[in-house]
Amino acid sequence: xxNFRLKVFRVVARHLNFTRAAEELxxxxxxVTQQIKALExxxxxxxxxxxxxxxxxxxxxxxxxxxxxQLKAISDEAFAAVTSTAALPSGTLALGASQTIAQxxxxxxxxxxxxxxxxxxxxxxxxxxxxxxxxxxxxRIQLALIEGPALRQDLHVEPFLRDQMVLxxxxxxxxxxxxxxxxxLRASSLLMREFxxxxxxxxxxxxxxxxxxxxxxxxxxxxxxxxxLLSAVEAGLGVTFVSRWxxxxxxxLHTLAIATVKGLKLxxxxxxxxxxxxxxxxxxxxxxxxxxxxxxxxxxx
Numbered sequence: 610x611x612n613f614r615l616k617v618f619r620v621v622a623r624h625l626n627f628t629r630a631a632e633e634l635x636x637x638x639x640x641v642t643q644q645i646k647a648l649e650x651x652x653x654x655x656x657x658x659x660x661x662x663x664x665x666x667x668x669x670x671x672x673x674x675x676x677x678x679q680l681k682a683i684s685d686e687a688f689a690a691v692t693s694t695a696a697l698p699s700g701t702l703a704l705g706a707s708q709t710i711a712q713x714x715x716x717x718x719x720x721x722x723x724x725x726x727x728x729x730x731x732x733x734x735x736x737x738x739x740x741x742x743x744x745x746x747x748x749r750i751q752l753a754l755i756e757g758p759a760l761r762q763d764l765h766v767e768p769f770l771r772d773q774m775v776l777x778x779x780x781x782x783x784x785x786x787x788x789x790x791x792x793x794l795r796a797s798s799l800l801m802r803e804f805x806x807x808x809x810x811x812x813x814x815x816x817x818x819x820x821x822x823x824x825x826x827x828x829x830x831x832x833x834x835x836x837x838l839l840s841a842v843e844a845g846l847g848v849t850f851v852s853r854w855x856x857x858x859x860x861x862l863h864t865l866a867i868a869t870v871k872g873l874k875l876x877x878x879x880x881x882x883x884x885x886x887x888x889x890x891x892x893x894x895x896x897x898x899x900x901x902x903x904x905x906x907x908x909x910x
Contacts, residue, residue, distance in 0.1 A: 611684040617644040618656060618670075619677040625664045682748035690890060699728035702892040705750040707807050708834055710879055711735035713854040714770075715754065722899050729892045737833070738807030745882060751893040753882040754900075756807035756852070765885050768878035769900050773853045774811060775875070776868045777842050784848070785866035791821050794870055798829040798847035800838050808835070811877045812850045819873045839865065850875065 621630040621641065631638045649656050656670035666674060688700055706715045711733065719731050734744065738755045745753045746763060753764075756772070776794075778784045784793070802809040813823060829847050832838050835855035842849055843864060859865040881900055883889050889897050 611681055614644050614648040614651075615677045615680060617641055618648055618673065619681060621645060621657070621664075622666060622670060622674045622677070625666075627664070678748055685748075685751070688891070700892050701730045701732060702752075702896055703750040704731060704733040704752055704754065704896070705741040705744050706733060706735050706754040707738045707741055707756045708735050709756055709772075709808065709852045709855055710754045712835070713852075714879070718900065718903075721903065722896055725899065726892070726895055729895070737803065737805045738810070739805035742882065745884065748884075751883065751889060752896060755880050755882055756811070756877070763885050764882045766880045766882045767897075767901060768880045770879040772877050772879055773875065774808065774815075774850050774877065775853050775856065776848060776850055776870055777839065777856055777859075777865050778848045778868050779842060779845060780863050780866045782848075782866065782868070784868035786868070788869045788871055790871055791819060791873070794848075795821060795825050795827070797827065799826055800830050800832065800841050800847045800849040801828050802835075802838065803831050803833050806833075808850070808852065811875065815873055815875050819870075 617630070617634060617636075620633055621627060624630050624633070627638050627641050631641045634641065636644075645656065652669065652673075654669040655667050656673060658665045658667050685701075685703075704715070704719075712735070715733060719733070723729065723731065734750065735741075736744070741750070741753045741755060742761060742764065744750050746761070754769075755766075776784075776789075801812070816826070817823070830841060832841060835851045838849045838851055839856060839859060841847065843859075848868070856865060856867075860867070881897060883893070883897070888894060
């Protein structure tokens with residue numbers, strides 16, 4: 610088990626906020642403060658600087674923080690190794706998912722997994738692909754489900770589901786349900802995801818391969834989620850590329866429509882990532898096997 614005082618320190622150091630740490634730890638704020646003071650007394654050094662109305666790590670705290678993260682990872686690994694000897698895995702499974710997967714696929718996947726593994730408790734965070742992979746590398750999560758290519762050598766990546774990205778326009782747009790040219794797209798107002806997004810990376814690569822350079826695009830707005838992009842298209846701010854998973858409801862309601870771009874291929878695969886080395890064990894291993902065995906290699910209709 611992770612040392613409790615170090616756990617409290619680790620959570621406070623991550624948030625740099627005692628109130629948020631108390632909420633995550635299900636403790637009162639005075640209890641958090643008491644644990645930090647006891648740890649500071651044990652080391653004989655202050656770990657946080659609380660002057661100026663803000664909280665920051667002292668040099669001693671900044672030195673301790675990565676060790677606390679490593680000890681948490683070792684504790685989780687030991688727990689997984691021990692529980693893997695049981696017939697059914699148990700414990701906490703920490704997942705991270707890029708936003709399209711988190712919003713449209715992860716709830717269904719987790720629900721099905723928990724029906725088979727009721728002793729597992731799942732926690733999940735979401736963000737763009739780059740952020741989720743950073744959390745994986747920092748041992749904040751055990752598995753990552755990502756949309757874009759993983760541009761790292763320290764990870765093992767396994768595709769599990771085919772996805773199709775589509776160009777979305779308002780239902781009343783002249784391009785609705787039509788094929789357009791790259792020149793048409795070049796002249797349009799294009800809405801894009803933020804830098805670091807796997808979806809953006811896929812779109813930019815496909816456009817470059819088709820002969821449309823980044824500097825030729827008229828990117829008029831960047832937004833941090835597919836839902837925000839779709840709302841912006843409905844408001845008439847431009848056109849955008851999103852996963853077909855993200856736009857199913859709007860297509861069914863006929864508020865948005867698809868336009869195809871001649872010569873542009875935007876197929877990709879959602880992937881499962883974990884740290885290079887041995888395959889995940891216990892709950893993480895069970896979830897990996899479940900995902901690879903149950904996810905069909907097809908796009909949504």
